[in-house]
Amino acid sequence: MAAIGELGGERLRERMRAVETRLLEISACHGDARRTIEAGGKRLRPLLVFVAGLDGPADAPLVRAAVAVELIHSATLVHDDVLDAAPLRRGRPTVYARAGRVAATATGDLLFSRAFAELAANGSVEQLRALSAASTALSEGELVQRADAWNPGVTIERYLRRCELKTASLFEAACKLGAAAGESADLRGFGLAIGTAFQILDDVLDVTGPVERTGKARGTDLLDGTVTLPLILARERDPRLGRLDLRAIDDAGEVCDRIVASGATEAARERALGLVAGAKAKLPDELGPGQRRALELIADGVALRFA
Secondary structure, three states: OHHHHHHHHHHHHHHHHHHHHHHHHHHOOOHHHHHHHHOOOOOHHHHHHHHHOOOOOOOHHHHHHHHHHHHHHHHHHHHHHHHHOOOEEOOEEOHHHHHOHHHHHHHHHHHHHHHHHHHHOOOOHHHHHHHHHHHHHHHHHHHHHHHOOOOOOOOHHHHHHHHHHHHHHHHHHHHHHHHHHHOOOOOHHHHHHHHHHHHHHHHHHHHHOOHHHHOOOOOHHHHOOOOOHHHHHHHHHOHHHHOOOHHHOOOHHHHHHHHHHOOHHHHHHHHHHHHHHHHHHOOOOOOOHHHHHHHHHHHHHHHHHOO
16 A cells, blocks of 8 residues: 555655554553554555545544544444454454454454544534435344354355345445535545455455465454355355255364355355446546545455466
8 A cells, every 4th residue: 555655645645644643542542452453454444534635725524524434434343353262353362352252342442432532523514414324234234143153054145135235334434524624526426335345255255365464363253154155156056065054063174165266256256356346437537537546456455466
């Protein structure tokens, strides 16, 4: 994403530095919250806020919106680790593994509540509604995923809807918050498309690994019963996988190898890349050349990260 920083100039770089500073200030009150923030990440959602509002006149409202989006994202990761009993996140022990379920749940709750407190300072009901809608969608997506666990009958359509709820809704909200603060074009469709592509590609990476790149064991989704697009496609292509009892998987690596051999991971990747290409092609005509190029670079970055 360095090219985006160059394109956005010093102003964009200053905004991203302001996000990091504010995130550390907010999380300083609690060790597990601070360690979660310090673990870093791509900060893709704050970047979307800034690029969506690239030509906006005010820095502070955009920074607060970007911080709020990243806090929501961080909170969901901590809560996901509780639900999945995950030992690692970004190659480090999770709050759940280090401090236990109660501490991890409380840490996620803290980050979640601070997100809304941060955004409330903007005084925009529209922005609060956008973040609230995304938060509701994230929770609904998690419930859908839990309801679908171990279910071999999950359809592609239901899987894609889960991706929209559980991941893409926050990308969509980032674009909406940035556009609202920066008085820019409506980019919600762009956010929804690249967010869905991001999740599909993340699910491909869960199958293809390696742990040094993903920060978690290969086949983690298979072992916790999460049915993803690579598995859905592979079961259609490989009769042995089609007959597989998902609860009986004891060697995730072997199943991952069969999914890859079926061509399903490549097919899923192509579907995601199609969403990225479509998002770029449908960018609003009224965008300035700098903003358009920055959004195209973000879309390309989503695709290239998983190449």
